[in-house]
Amino acid sequence: MIANLIRWSVANRFFVILGALALLAAGLFALRPTSVDALPDLSDTQVIIRTSWPGQAPQIVENQVTYPLTTTMLSVPGAKTVRGYSFFGDSFVYVIFEDGTDLYWARSRVLEYLNQVQGRLPEGAKSALGPDATGVGWIYEYALVDKTGGHDLSQLRSIQDWFLRYELKTLPGVAEVASIGGMVKQYQVLLDPVKLAAYGITHQQAVQAIRQANQEAGGSVLELAEAEYIVRASGYLKTLDDFRAIPLRTAAGGVPVTLGDVATVQTGPEMRRGIAELNGEGEVAGGVVILRQGKNARAVIGEVKDKLAELKKSLPPGVEIVPTYDRSQLIDRAVDNLTHKLIEEFIVVAIVCALFLWHVRSALVAILTLPLGVLAALLVMHVQGVNANIMSLGGIAIAIGAMVDAAVVMIENAHKHIEHWQADHPGEELGGAARWKIVTEAAAEVGPALFFSLVIITLSFVPVFTLEAQEGRLFAPLAFTKTYAMSAAAILSVTLVPVLMGWLIRGHIPAEQANPVNRLLTRIYRPALDWTMRRPKTVLLVAALVFASTAFPLSRLGGEFMPQMDEGDLLYMPSALPGLSAAKASALLQQTDRLIKTVPEVESVFGKAGRAETATDPAPLEMFETTIQFKPRDQWRPGMTPAKLVDELDRTVKVPGLANVWVPPIRNRIDMLATGIKSPIGVKVSGADLAEIDRIAHDVETVAKTVPGVSSALAERLTGGRYADVDIDRAAAARYGLNISDVQAIVSGAVGGEEIGQTVEGLARYPISVRYPRELRDSLDGLRQLPILTPSGQQITLGTVANVSVVDGPPMLKTENARPSTWVYIDVRDRDLTSVVADLQRAVAQKVRLSPGVSIAYSGQFEYLERATERLKLVVPATLAIIFLLLFLIFRRLDEAALIMGTLPFALTGGIWTLWWLGFHQSVATGVGFIALAGVSAEFGVVMLLYLRNALAERGADPSADEVAQAVREGALLRVRPKAMTVAVILAGLLPILLGHGAGSEVMSRIAAPMIGGMLTAPLLSMFVIPAVYLLLRRRRLPPEVSGRRSSGAMP
Template sequence: MIHSVLDFCLRQRLLIVLLSVALLGYGWYSAQQVPIDAIPNVGENQVIVLTEWAGRSPKDVEDQITYPLSIALQAVPGSKSVRGKSMFGFSFVQVTFDDDVDFYWARSRVAEQLTTVNGSLPEGVVPTLAPDATALGQIFYYVLEPPKDMDLAELRSKQDFFIKYALQSVDGVAEVASIGGYVKQYQIEVDPDELRYHNIPLSKVIDSVKASNIDVGAKTVETGGMEFIVRGKGFIGADKTEQETIEQINSTVITVSKGVPIRISDVAQVQTGPAFRRGALDFNGHESVGGVVVMRYGENPRKVIERVQSKIDSLETELGGIKIHGVYDRSVLIDETVSTLTEALIHETIITIAVMVLFLLHIRASIIIAITLPMAVLMSFIAMKTFGVDANIMSLAGIAIAIGTMVDMGIIILENIYGSLSDWEANGSAGGPQQRLTVIRDSAAEVIPAVITAVSTTIISFLPVFFLTGRDHRLFAPLAWTKTFALVSSLIVAVIVLPMLCRIFLRSSQIPRWGQLAAGAGLGCLTAALCWFVWGDHIAEGSSLTLYAATVFAAVAGFLLGWWVTCEKIRSMDENPTSRFVRFLYAGRLRLALRYKLLMLSLPAVIIVLGAGAWFGLPTVLRPVEKVVSLLGADLNQVPGYVDAKHVFTGLKSDDWIALDEGSWFYMPSLYPAASFSQAMEILQAQDTLIKGIPEVENVLGKIGRVESALDPAPAAMVETYVMLKPRAEWREGITARQIWDEINKV
């Protein structure tokens, strides 16, 4: 079967080339469409129900809201657990589902179940679902920088009634949660003595204000053949200024006593003021107003952030001097994650080209690997898009880890074909072009079964990862999937595409000398023109070369490359000094190993012991040996130097999470649970001011309490601080990240 496949691929090279180009195009498209995030979503598949009951204690919220909701939501089909949390004025209920339950199906079932419990909740209390986002949905934090004459209350109004709704309209945004500043409200401060004097209960004052703040409809009237809609206007503040609205409330009639109306102004004072708040924001030591952009489930974070930033750019001209300053942007970490794979791919390709040129002295052979490696990577993205595997640091790490094996498969088949062609040409190229195809086919078929076996073994070794459960499965499964995709893709490319490329590129040059010189001159002129007109700015930024010197260097390099490619021939590896030197070294080591077998076998044993000691710790590995020796009446710990030697390797530290260098830190000091809001705010501002004074710190964003989102159940005494660092080039000389962290802790 392998011979038949190779025959078809070698003879139908136009079809294979067209299919390869189509795969490259679709692979590039898939790479742009696959959602890219920094880390995999390891959160549980859950739906959060938020219920507000303003001013009520956690005990009341627990008894009358959280408990009834928790009992009712246990009947939701597919639910695994129901957890409730009661806070001052809020209830959070989390319904967790199995991982195989569809996210939106779970939300619809929870919403359906909520309709059965509304009647048992206190009057006016309505439970709502959290936005359709995950715990990793908070992708963009921003603060508002106001003009000098704007206070925090007006700034918060701009955030709540203009900026928030504008950003929520962006495709892919589930919610924009506001925090900081003061929510302006009309406050009625009732005088209890006046209520007692007029014999009016407080509830009647509340009812009268509610009754005065309503529009009514009065059907229609007809006159002159026309129909007019009658509307009774009663909304407080409609088309009124703030002072006129206060006067409206003051003139509201509560009751009539002896023919005299008693108004709000008779028993209370009306004013505007800040609403009760359980969250605040600080930026570099100054209280501020900001928001958190929450991404919708399943969206591409990078594209959503791009759309949000585009919307912000279009908004700022309409904000009257307010600037929207992005503080935390997930796309920075995403770009660094993608650049890791890109750099690994570029470096691996360059190294492979250098190795192939060094060992084969044939540039066109290295071009084959340079084509097949990116092609296999793009095919991996096609598989990721097809199977719904998102791109993140774990899944991209799977591709990066597999790159070495992917290159090896191509090199093994390529070198075998190259060696067979060199022998065939050395024997006079008998049989002509048809025999050349046979040589390529037979030499490829000779090693392909071994390559398939090696790849299959590697793929099977990752099967246990797919049987993990819970968070471990969500964390490591993307790596196993993408490594499998990459290996299978590289195997397909090595079997189908690589032999066809060998037919095109692996041949001894028959071009006359004048053609070789012309090709070198043409490529030299092309590289010189590119260097002068296209690469000039990049060269000036990235090197100390002048543009003229770089152009001359590019012209010479282009000439040599063009001349070399057009005159190179397929030579036997025995003619290559590098190959002869490597074989000489290997032959000497092999003779030594065969002569001193016991010594050579002891080296792997020592490596196994030291490796196990480095992993688990030498004290743990040597403990059975110490017990056996102690049975013989000896104590190894009494041997001079033994204790120090075994503590050279104490074992690797383990962690259940991956460490990422985002260029920012999350600092979270603890306060007493009963700490007051004003005390927490005072501590936060003092802390942020001191941290901002560290030269390496660019910005400090501090938060106490919760943003107005069901995804943030933080209590008012919880302090969260985001410390954004400057680029390392701007740090003080000799200072390390650990020293900066120690300075923050000293604060």
């Protein structure tokens, strides 16, 4: 069938060229709108529910908001994990869905279930869905600063909230713009309880009066002088004097009692749950731009920067916008790096082809088909919606060498046929129909086997497609593009390549031995091959010993999920002990930022304590997140590397109470979403008793610090929060005509503060808060002396009806699938992940005592590695069985198919030794490299066997033993030039990837390393072991009388 397709292509070459030109045009057209990002989107489909309930303690939020929401969301179709976070005044519920779930379908389902549970939530708790973004949507961050001192933090935050935020949200790809830091302006009404009592005014009466004084109303229209006048009754509060003039009641003699008579009215900052700081120089306000799912990150960032440049003209004098994180820098570095690698590979392939073929026009056949194959892969990428990133472009990069292999072999075979014709027709010129016939037959001779060998390479990547969750999303683009590229190469090899050969392979073709490179290789190979064929069993023994030698490097290779990618920027993410005040958090943040800025390579430091105003950031105030931007590499000190830089930063930033964690920004957000863990290893402790799981988590932390390779370990504290507990005496309250809610209203409103509305000032909206003065609520005695006006008009104190004391409680609560949990964050340095986890599990099992109902689970990157390993154990054998079946279909003999399959382990030997020599750990990336190597090695074996079978077929149906040996020898020698070309092309294509630096090189080098090592052993395998084993197989098939016959001079 394939041979017929080749003949049809040559016969209809005009249509083939037309199709190739159409492919070229479509591929170039698809390049422009292709979405570009640094990494594939590795995050799960998530829907976030944020519920605000101001002033409420974490335990109350958990019981009345988070628990009802999480238990309801467990029933949402497709939900695999539901995580709940209960903070002071806020609840966050993350619903994580199964792979492949459409985001907008998931949001609709969550909204349906949210409507069901909304009625069970307390009054004042307001739920809303988070933005339609992924976990890696934070693409751009900036700070607002005023070095002239003309604008305070409140004014800077107002510029962000009411000007920049809404302007940026108009951009199509922006899902949300979250404000961070600064101070939110608030109108604060501080009621004096003594004066309220003196005038006989209750707290609620004052609140109601303020609400009624802050509104406007319309009165339809008036018709005057044949015109309509719209009636409007103004009434919004605009100034502090407007507040003070609010009437509360009329005293004796008709004198009004106003709010100013019983309260102090002022503006001040709202309670802060998030703080931002820049370069250790002081607090700032800022913003985070969050990308809408599926949008082009680089294009959106470009639009954001253009918009900000435009908006700078409208900023007040002195106010500047300072970029603090820009992912487009990483995207540009990563894509440019791989693009340059692809160009280098193209050039090297062209040089290698010309060098070995010694015929430029012939080299053009391979050179012209290569970009077409790449463009075909990019076209399918565009249609499928796969964006251009490190992994998708990397798939093309590692495929380039194998893509041209079929064309190289086909060209080389055509050269052989033309050389034979020239030898038979000296002095004649090959042209016209005769040339086309020879080229066609040469292509048809090797085309079917080449086509199926490329199919085998393509099929070898099936295990990568079966990877699940994050590892599947990471490597799927690479697998897709490599598959598309190899499929395009396979199709082009039997359609376009024969046509181009007929047009371009003209004139005199130099004999193979005329090329000095080929002469040298043949001179080296011939005696070695002769020795091999005289001692085939010895060769097998040597190959077995070489393979056995891999036991040494295998025993010393560590394991990791993925090498840490250098994103260019870095996050410093320590956690302090709970109960940290906003003032202390600000001081610590400035201290750590100032220390980080002392390192010469640091360009800027943007620190965040607590959370930004977005559902995508469920961080407590004691969690710091500092974004570090570095200077260009050419400005670093000599010898400085990213790893050394992290070590220096770790030594520089030593603050008591802070456990250092250094992670890349994108990697961190992916891990936080997927497992809730911000470090490479996390231990989840779950149970019903908060005190017990807190004890066990602390024990795990203590044990983890003793494990070699652990640089830091920190358990989140479920206790340690400090509560001023008001325990109401029901009987005492009843004696004064008060119920529980009456006393609680005083505690929540007068002490905690009650947001009762907003002022309307143009586009801006500022909250109005009512509470008692600080001096009445800043101590336990002050709380006990809070006056309460009873229904009968009697004035009592809070201490009369309640006991006020300090108790310990949870500073925050986390649940997973409605089960209380806590996390132990463990950072690893200078040791592989698998070894650390193995030692950690052993130490925890020996030293940590678990109570009934408490469970421990190991998560983070270790979880991904374990899941990927288990999946590959099942899928790789199944894939090998499919490849074996294909080999049988090609050769129609079980022994020859088994020969190819049996030699695959020997091909992996070089890859294993290369990993050990380079100091790389085993990972999913190296596993992908070995899978790709196995496919190429199988293709080597197929082509070698094809040459051997063709050479043997020329000896007739009943060759002697010596004729078999001679045929094997000749077939193997014919393979020298195409094999050398193939190996040279693949090595030349992979070496720039292995040796390259820059964004993405960490991952791609791990894929390239085993392939390069295998390219040193797989050719030796196919050139020596396969001929030796094939010789043994053919001799065994010979009848005894034939195998005994010898012909003189068969073997030199």
